[in-house]
Amino acid sequence: MVKKKKGSILKVFLIFFVLELIIVFLSSDFNKQLQIGFQDGKFVFRNVQTTYDLQEKITEEFQIDEHYKRTGEEPKIYQSNKLYEFFKKIFGKASAIGTFQLLRMLLIVDFVLLLIAFLIKKRIFERPSKPQIMFELLYGAFEEFVVETLSEKRRHFTPYIVTLFIFIWICNMIGMIPIPGFMEPTRNLNVPLGLGFAAVVVVHVTAIKTKGLWRHLQNYINPVKNPLFLLDIVGEISKVVSISFRLFGNILGGAIIILVVSSLVKYVVFPVGLNLFFGIFVGTIQAFVFTMLALTYIGVEVVE
Amino acid sequence: MVEYIRIAAFLGAGLSVGIGAITTGIGSGLIAGEGAKALIVQPKANESIFRTMLIGQAAAQTAGIFALVISMLLLYGISEAPEGGWFKTAAYLSAGLAMGLGSIGSSYGAGYAGGQACKSVARMPKQSNMILGNMLIGQALAQTSAIFALLVAFLLLYSVPEQPEGLEIGNIIVKSLALIGAGLAIGLGTLGPGTGVGYVAGKASDMIGRFPNEKLKILRTMFLGAAVSQSTAIYSLVVAFLLIFA
Amino acid sequence: MELAQGIVKAAALLGAGMCMGMGALGPGVGEGFVAGKACEGIARSPENASLITRTMLVGQAVSESTGIYSLVIALLLIFST
Numbered sequence: 001m002v003k004k005k006k007g008s009i010l011k012v013f014l015i016f017f018v019l020e021l022i023i024v025f026l027s028s029d030f031n032k033q034l035q036i037g038f039q040d041g042k043f044v045f046r047n048v049q050t051t052y053d054l055q056e057k058i059t060e061e062f063q064i065d066e067h068y069k070r071t072g073e074e075p076k077i078y079q080s081n082k083l084y085e086f087f088k089k090i091f092g093k094a095s096a097i098g099t100f101q102l103l104r105m106l107l108i109v110d111f112v113l114l115l116i117a118f119l120i121k122k123r124i125f126e127r128p129s130k131p132q133i134m135f136e137l138l139y140g141a142f143e144e145f146v147v148e149t150l151s152e153k154r155r156h157f158t159p160y161i162v163t164l165f166i167f168i169w170i171c172n173m174i175g176m177i178p179i180p181g182f183m184e185p186t187r188n189l190n191v192p193l194g195l196g197f198a199a200v201v202v203v204h205v206t207a208i209k210t211k212g213l214w215r216h217l218q219n220y221i222n223p224v225k226n227p228l229f230l231l232d233i234v235g236e237i238s239k240v241v242s243i244s245f246r247l248f249g250n251i252l253g254g255a256i257i258i259l260v261v262s263s264l265v266k267y268v269v270f271p272v273g274l275n276l277f278f279g280i281f282v283g284t285i286q287a288f289v290f291t292m293l294a295l296t297y298i299g300v301e302v303v304e
Numbered sequence: 305m306v307e308y309i310r311i312a313a314f315l316g317a318g319l320s321v322g323i324g325a326i327t328t329g330i331g332s333g334l335i336a337g338e339g340a341k342a343l344i345v346q347p348k349a350n351e352s353i354f355r356t357m358l359i360g361q362a363a364a365q366t367a368g369i370f371a372l373v374i375s376m377l378l379l380y381g382i383s384e385a386p387e388g389g390w391f392k393t394a395a396y397l398s399a400g401l402a403m404g405l406g407s408i409g410s411s412y413g414a415g416y417a418g419g420q421a422c423k424s425v426a427r428m429p430k431q432s433n434m435i436l437g438n439m440l441i442g443q444a445l446a447q448t449s450a451i452f453a454l455l456v457a458f459l460l461l462y463s464v465p466e467q468p469e470g471l472e473i474g475n476i477i478v479k480s481l482a483l484i485g486a487g488l489a490i491g492l493g494t495l496g497p498g499t500g501v502g503y504v505a506g507k508a509s510d511m512i513g514r515f516p517n518e519k520l521k522i523l524r525t526m527f528l529g530a531a532v533s534q535s536t537a538i539y540s541l542v543v544a545f546l547l548i549f550a
Numbered sequence: 551m552e553l554a555q556g557i558v559k560a561a562a563l564l565g566a567g568m569c570m571g572m573g574a575l576g577p578g579v580g581e582g583f584v585a586g587k588a589c590e591g592i593a594r595s596p597e598n599a600s601l602i603t604r605t606m607l608v609g610q611a612v613s614e615s616t617g618i619y620s621l622v623i624a625l626l627l628i629f630s631t
Binding site: 409413472473474475476477478480481482484485486487488489490491492493494495496497498499500501502503504506507508510511512514515518521522525526528529530532533534535536537539540542543544546547550 | 551552553555556557559560561563564565566567568570571572573574575576577578579580581582583584585586587588589590592593594596599602603606607610614617618620621624625628
């Protein structure tokens with residue numbers, strides 16, 4: 001029964017794929033776009049000529065401040081918003097929209113995190129419910145990683161690690177919700193850079209706590225004990241760069257590829273697969289990798 | 305000027321798919337060869353070996369398809385009379401170079417991973433689904449560097465500004481060569497990491513076939529090792545961003 | 551900008567790109583080799599997993615140093631000319 005259903009869905013996808021290929025080859029012009037919907041009370045299915053230009057679209061999506069500076073108009077959706085007016089006073093007109101959008105998305109992510117925390121805390125029962133089992137499994141898995149990498153007495157790092165994972169995961173997932181103005185906060189370089197910097201600060205604070213300030217500093221300032229100390233300092237900076245640009249590059253690359261490729265194939269079927277790959281698969285793997293790297297950086301420093 | 309821009313676009317299109325197809329072929333061939341060897345070792349499991357081989361080849365050709373997309377965009381996505389002066393000329397040539405060079409490492413790596421997976425399926429036909437899943441994850445990790453190259457190619461195609469009027473010749477040379485440098489940086493820089501991550505994925509597929517009980521630990525090490533191996537590709541990405549935007 | 555000055559700056563920028571590109575080639579392959587062997591080692595003796603992971607990370611950090619040299623040289627070329 002289930003197998004039969006799977007097959008039929010696959011057939012529908014294949015038919016759409018072939019139709020799409022035919023339409024793309026027939027039109028052979030990247031400025032045309034398929035339009036499906038209602039117009040004047042009639043169902044419309046046709047190929048319309050649009051005059052948008054991909055370059056302007058990329059600028060609008062990824063450098064929104066630059067876009068509004070170039071066109072010189074005010075963004076319509078935010079015009080009457082009190083919070084937006086407030087932001088304009090603080091940051092100036094040039095960078096108000098980008099900052100407003102980013103901070104709004106971050107607040108939404110924080111709200112989701114708090115909601116999860118309250119719901120889980122309120123609903124702890126003897127016989128656990130389904131979400132509780134899910135989160136206990138997640139927490140247990142990460143606790144095992146922490147104990148394995150650090151040691152039994154450093155179990156208290158688990159909440160930090162799990163929070164980092166859930167935060168980055170929700171950040172990567174939230175861009176898939178089709179609401180105008182929604183975007184992944186990790187697409188903006190400032191968010192991964194902040195997270196990476198915080199992770200490296202945690203590494204050094206832990207190292208100072210275990211080894212003592214002087215012994216830890218000797219690695220970086222004493223040329224007798226460590227002849228390559230300059231390289232180590234550059235290495236610490238490159239840790240921040242690599243951990244944050246890895247997240248940023250993957251998410252930004254996915255977003256740009258989704259935008260360009262789906263506008264090339266007229267938004268038929270392809271965006272679903274692209275979102276599955278870049279949104280769910282890459283997003284989850286990058287969140288996991290970021291967390292694991294932060295954990296193992298701590299693990300390398302505290303070895304006795 | 306119009307002729308120069310179109311010449312650069314066509315040259316970029318040819319370079320992109322021409323260089324990109326080199327190791328796409330080699331990678332697919334590696335998988336096919338290992339699959340044929342695996343069939344001799346374990347003729348009973350021919351169905352699962354054949355499936356692993358076909359899916360692996362399809363996944364190994366992803367970077368080649370990226371190169372084809374860039375090439376199509378350069379051929380058909382540019383108007384009859386493009387504007388933009390030397391900046392656009394350099395950007396189009398550089399986009400082709402970036403994607404072409406950038407797909408070499410990833411295709412070879414994905415091919416190696418697929419070949420090891422075929423070998424592994426022949427040794428342990430019962431675990432074929434798990435090996436197939438691991439192979440796909442590993443190949444997707446190996447394609448990450450090709451995705452970086454694709455990102456830079458898209459940025460070069462669509463976010464380079466047009467050349468302003470009345471610019472001095474020195475500034476024109478500086479910006480144009482900076483754009484070509486960005487393409488070379490990401491193109492050559494993804495070559496090593498792509499191959500390296502492919503090696504990690506191949507070894508992980510091989511070992512999951514031999515020791516299926518240690519699946520989770522192997523997967524975790526694969527993620528970590530692959531992520532760290534990519535850091536030089538990320539430095540290249542940073543340098544390419546600096547060269548394009550600064 | 552004068553022509554001669556422009557050529558020098560342009561050569562520096564092109565050199566920065568090639569420096570980072572070629573410098574990333576070796577470390578990428580090398581780090582991948584380290585990680586692949588670490589996968590093999592963990593599969594063969596899973597009880598030493600944390601030790602092997604740590605060794606892998608330290609080894610990769612050392613092999614990455616030539617990549618970091620290239621990054622430093624590329625940044626110097628971009629910003630100091």
